[in-house]
Amino acid sequence: MKVYISAIITSKPEFQDEVREALMDLVKATQQEEACILYDLHQDIDDGNRFLFYEIWEDQEGLDKHNQMPHIKTFQAFSQGKLQVPVMVYKAMKI
Template sequence: MSFYLTAIIKSTPGNAEQLKAILKTLVSGSKSEAACLQYDLHQAQEDPNLFIFHEEWTSKEDWDLHNVTPHIKKFAADAATILDGAPIIHITKRAG
C-alpha cells in the first residue's frame, strides 16, 4: 500500500530562491529512487518563502530509507542556515 505525505518547508526571508535551488536538487535525487512514486514541489503564491511537497512512496519503510539517503543529508546540510524552523510533515491518505 502506498504511503503519502505532505511536507511544508519555509525559508527565512530573502532566501526563497536559494532554498528553491536546493529543493530542486533534492527533487532530482528523490525522483531517482525506485520507491518514489510522486515527489512534487510547489511554492506558495502568497508567500514565496513557503514550499510544499506532495509525496507518494511505495511504503513507510521505503520513505524511512529515503530519509537517510545522501541527497536528504545534503539538503539538510545545505539548507540548515536558511530554513525558518524544521520541516513540518503531515502523513496523509487519499480522501476519495
Template sequence: MTQTIPESSNTPFALVGVARPKPEREAELRELLLSFVAPTRAEEGSLEYHFHEDNAEPGSFVFYEVWRSKEDLDRHLELPHMRDFWERRMEYLERDLDIKFLTMHSAYPRPVDA
C-alpha cells in the same frame, strides 16, 4: 520537525510538507529543493514527488510525496544529500519543516510505463 514518522501500512505512504525559508536564503533553498526532484522521482519506491510554491505566500515551499512504503521513504532519507539537508536545514529555514503524514484512501496503481 518534531513529528514521528508513523509505522507502515498496506497503502502507499504519503506526506505533505511546508518549508518557510529565511528571506535571504529563499532563492538558494528553492534551487536546492528543485535539485531533489529528478533524483527522487527516479528512486525505487517513489510513486509521486512534487515541489510547489504557495501562490498566497510566495517563498513558502510545499512538497508532496507518495512512497510505495515507509521503508522506501526511510531509504530516501538515508541518502547522503538528504542527510546533509536534514542536518543543515535550519541554516535555510525560519522555522522547522511542517510535515503531515497522510493516510491515502484513494490509492491508484501507477502506470507501468510512467
C-alpha cells in the same frame, strides 16, 4: 501500503532562491528512487518563501530509505539557519 506525505518548508526571505534551487535538486534526485511514486514541489503563490512537497511512496520502507539518502542529508545540512521554522511533515494514508 502506500504512504502520502505533505511537507512544508519555509525559507528565510534572504535565502528563498538558494532554498528553491536546493529543493529542485532534491526533486531530481528523489524521483530516481525506486519507491518514489510521486514527488512534486510547489511554491506558495502568496508567500514565495513557503514550499510544499506532495509525495507518494510505495511503502514505509521506501520512505525510510529515502530519509537516509545522501541528498536528504545534504539538504538537512544545507538548510541549517536558512529556514524560518523546522520542516513540517504530515504523513497520511488515503481514505
